Amino acid sequence: MNSAVLFGISTMSYIIAMIIYITYLAFRKSQVGLIATTVTVVGFVSQTFAILLRWKEFYEMSDMGILRAAPFTNLYESLVFFVWCLILGYLIIEFRYKNRSFGAFVTPIAGLALAFIDLTGMSKDIQPLVPALQSNWLLAHVIMSFIAYAGFALAFSTGLMYLIISSDKRSEPSYIFWTMATGIFVALLVAMGLDYLTFKMVIKNPDSLIKSYLFRASLRSSSTAVAVVSWAVVVAFIYLLWRYGNLLKKIVSSFGISPEILDEITYKSIAVGFPVFTMGGLIFGAIWADQAWGVYWSWDPKETWSLITWFVYAFYLHARLLRGWKGKKIAIVAVVGFIAVIFTYLGVNLLLSGLHSYGSME
Amino acid sequence: MEKEKNKTIVDRVWDIFASVKLAVVIFAVLSLTSIIGTIIEQNASPERNIKLLGKFFGQSAAPTLFRVFDTLGFMDMYRSWWFLAILMLLAANLIICSIEKLPGIMKLVKEPMKPLQPESFKGLRIRKEFLLKGSPAKTKAVVSNAIKKIGRFNLSEISDGNGYQFYSQKGSYTRLGVYVVHFSIIVILIGAVAGIFFGYKGFLNLPEGTTSSVVYVRGGKAEKNLNFTIRCDEFDVEFYGNSDMPKRYKSWLTIIKDGKEVVKKIIEVNEPLKYEGVTFYQSSYGLTPEAGNSVFKFKVTPKGGKTEDVAMGFGSSFTVPGTNLSGRVEDFSPALGFDQQSNKPFTYAEQMNNPAVYLSFYEKNVRKYGGWLLKRYPETWKLPEGHTVEFVDLWGVQYTGLQVRKDPGVWIVYLGCLAMTIGLLVAFFMSHKRIWVRLLEEKGNTRVIMGATASKNRYAFEKKIDKLEELLTRGEEGGK
Numbered sequence A: 001m002n003s004a005v006l007f008g009i010s011t012m013s014y015i016i017a018m019i020i021y022i023t024y025l026a027f028r029k030s031q032v033g034l035i036a037t038t039v040t041v042v043g044f045v046s047q048t049f050a051i052l053l054r055w056k057e058f059y060e061m062s063d064m065g066i067l068r069a070a071p072f073t074n075l076y077e078s079l080v081f082f083v084w085c086l087i088l089g090y091l092i093i094e095f096r097y098k099n100r101s102f103g104a105f106v107t108p109i110a111g112l113a114l115a116f117i118d119l120t121g122m123s124k125d126i127q128p129l130v131p132a133l134q135s136n137w138l139l140a141h142v143i144m145s146f147i148a149y150a151g152f153a154l155a156f157s158t159g160l161m162y163l164i165i166s167s168d169k170r171s172e173p174s175y176i177f178w179t180m181a182t183g184i185f186v187a188l189l190v191a192m193g194l195d196y197l198t199f200k201m202v203i204k205n206p207d208s209l210i211k212s213y214l215f216r217a218s219l220r221s222s223s224t225a226v227a228v229v230s231w232a233v234v235v236a237f238i239y240l241l242w243r244y245g246n247l248l249k250k251i252v253s254s255f256g257i258s259p260e261i262l263d264e265i266t267y268k269s270i271a272v273g274f275p276v277f278t279m280g281g282l283i284f285g286a287i288w289a290d291q292a293w294g295v296y297w298s299w300d301p302k303e304t305w306s307l308i309t310w311f312v313y314a315f316y317l318h319a320r321l322l323r324g325w326k327g328k329k330i331a332i333v334a335v336v337g338f339i340a341v342i343f344t345y346l347g348v349n350l351l352l353s354g355l356h357s358y359g360s361m362e
Numbered sequence B: 001m002e003k004e005k006n007k008t009i010v011d012r013v014w015d016i017f018a019s020v021k022l023a024v025v026i027f028a029v030l031s032l033t034s035i036i037g038t039i040i041e042q043n044a045s046p047e048r049n050i051k052l053l054g055k056f057f058g059q060s061a062a063p064t065l066f067r068v069f070d071t072l073g074f075m076d077m078y079r080s081w082w083f084l085a086i087l088m089l090l091a092a093n094l095i096i097c098s099i100e101k102l103p104g105i106m107k108l109v110k111e112p113m114k115p116l117q118p119e120s121f122k123g124l125r126i127r128k129e130f131l132l133k134g135s136p137a138k139t140k141a142v143v144s145n146a147i148k149k150i151g152r153f154n155l156s157e158i159s160d161g162n163g164y165q166f167y168s169q170k171g172s173y174t175r176l177g178v179y180v181v182h183f184s185i186i187v188i189l190i191g192a193v194a195g196i197f198f199g200y201k202g203f204l205n206l207p208e209g210t211t212s213s214v215v216y217v218r219g220g221k222a223e224k225n226l227n228f229t230i231r232c233d234e235f236d237v238e239f240y241g242n243s244d245m246p247k248r249y250k251s252w253l254t255i256i257k258d259g260k261e262v263v264k265k266i267i268e269v270n271e272p273l274k275y276e277g278v279t280f281y282q283s284s285y286g287l288t289p290e291a292g293n294s295v296f297k298f299k300v301t302p303k304g305g306k307t308e309d310v311a312m313g314f315g316s317s318f319t320v321p322g323t324n325l326s327g328r329v330e331d332f333s334p335a336l337g338f339d340q341q342s343n344k345p346f347t348y349a350e351q352m353n354n355p356a357v358y359l360s361f362y363e364k365n366v367r368k369y370g371g372w373l374l375k376r377y378p379e380t381w382k383l384p385e386g387h388t389v390e391f392v393d394l395w396g397v398q399y400t401g402l403q404v405r406k407d408p409g410v411w412i413v414y415l416g417c418l419a420m421t422i423g424l425l426v427a428f429f430m431s432h433k434r435i436w437v438r439l440l441e442e443k444g445n446t447r448v449i450m451g452a453t454a455s456k457n458r459y460a461f462e463k464k465i466d467k468l469e470e471l472l473t474r475g476e477e478g479g480k
């Protein structure tokens, strides 16, 4: 068996698990929940083997040391590793808090990250390392960044759940925030899905990148009619979410997770994510840049965005010390923090141009 | 309220700077302004940003907007006076906040542990109560051993009513972790400032075989003298197989000081050369326009004969030993490719990706044949007569592109990073734990009342206390 097959199994498992967890959320049958957990564990185990196997394959292919062959170096591999950390963190929480409803919020992130790999058609091949990437600091940097991102993703999920169950009125800022944020998130993903589906039909040139085609199938379509309809659909979707968001609140509340527990998990996930991100994401990243290029900080967009992410989480930690910032306000910050993470990781590559060759889509 | 009124302006400003509220505001401002800096391309040519602004605000408004943004420093935002001012504000906030809070924290850290009043146990977040067989005098040893076992506590003991009280704390110093983090940020900022004032960033493109005792700074507009001379002996790129994917860039560098060669080192990406506080990084490479004294190197093996090294310039000839066949270099390509349709040779890159020489062979001044010899393809080295001419290298046409930096502040920055790492580990993964245990006489048995607090990760400590209870009560059953 090779790593690709195992990766396939794990991707399938997570997507199936996502569907079962959502079903579980709707029907609350404990057998269903058990199946969801089992499928997730199967996915996790096969992903673990897949990562190890890919490491071995890479090691045998290249003549460099075992550390250099660690499969965390390109965008594809790092996304896979992110999902692995996320699922591990999730399983720990499920076990510790004996509550499966988080699954319906965490597995979609895993599923989407994996779907994103296919959406953008990024290369899954094992690629030899260009000289700048041959560094142990880089390895530590990438591994720790993704552990931290997984913590932030968990905090995002529980923060969002917190907002869902503790906002009541449609006019409340927190209610508007969570429906808007969720609506935009889903809309962008669907738009990217459409890009992916139409990309191969419209663009004949095999060398052109899907990056240049972003949102061309819908929101930025060359046909005005398509563009207008797309925008209308997005607005309508967000409106419906806003109008009927309370249904989701009913479902999530019926699980009896207290807002206090959600707040605690959010804080704890960030309390793990923040120091790991500071050390791995910022400090090790700076040391690597220093060794490779002779500058530890150059304010390029990717670096700047990771600093922005860091400020947002520093904001989160300190705002907790202020009176009146417990609860919904702080949960919003946790959600915003993860939006900054996504932007650091994908937005900079897709929308802004950076110096970083690392993680580029090419 | 009364007190507020009596405050002077200085006090009020001080209070603002000591507040976490200001910190939160600064985080928000830094985030938002930094976002602008990633959208507007920094240090780019004006046209690029005018085009960008045009996209957002329309072509007509763009040039005016550009001027406004430019005046405000947005085109080189991270070095603008106001961005640096925000950073200084952050530093001031950190320092004043620490001055304000540290004395209290130090007291908490140094304070010896005190026994707890019986009524205070109710207020503790972790609490346990159960009975043990035997009088407190008998159970004392078991209990104190169990407490030591779960957390290496140093116990103090006093008598308490009709029994005893044990109490202990661990890790009170972990409360300082946060302050180490805060302090480290000041250190990092100082290091960065030192780098800006006392260091420089430059570059140097050094052709093979040449020396330099200056480097170029500010995008080549100014020179900086080195106190020594640096020479590039050779530069080479290794590729993965026969692909154009680079595997390794190497420069053979020599440092010459007072006429003596003092250091020789092969540098690579991620492995720079450091001398007298100046660091040379492998950063780029290319072909030099003036390659006057370049040398072609061959290994010539006549059929069945011995290999000889040949080195010569463009246009000169060599003879295959033991024959009257002579070869002459007539053309060169740094990256030779063949057109897929016409099969015509052409140069596909301005770098030495696939170096090739065109050699013509003459016998008694009559041209016999000629062809391309490719360094990376041994099958092209064979001559029709069975001789081999290996194309080893063309030396002297490439330059190595070096980033040069002197930054006396970098050690301060790294020290700050180290402090921050330690501070974060202490602040988030260690905690100040306190435990109090009362052993009270109750009809010849012992009533145990435990209370505990932890500054972080209470859940884990609670698990330990659960274990402590289990340990004690199980020992009880075992003793029966």
Ligand code: HEM
Pocket: A314, A317, A318, A321, B017, B018, B019, B020, B021, B023, B090, B093, B094, B097, B101, B178, B181, B182, B185, B427
């Ligand atoms: C980039 C700058 C800063 C970083 C990285 C930082 C980091 C931290 C961290 C990691 C904590 C611990 C939070 C927790 O345990 O949940 C903390 C706590 C704290 N920070 Fe900051 N901080 C920064 C700036 C500031 C500033 C400017 C102030 C000024 C008022 C401040 C005041 C505090 C206070 C009062 C605490 C609580 C301390 C305690 O619990 O004893 N911080 N900070």
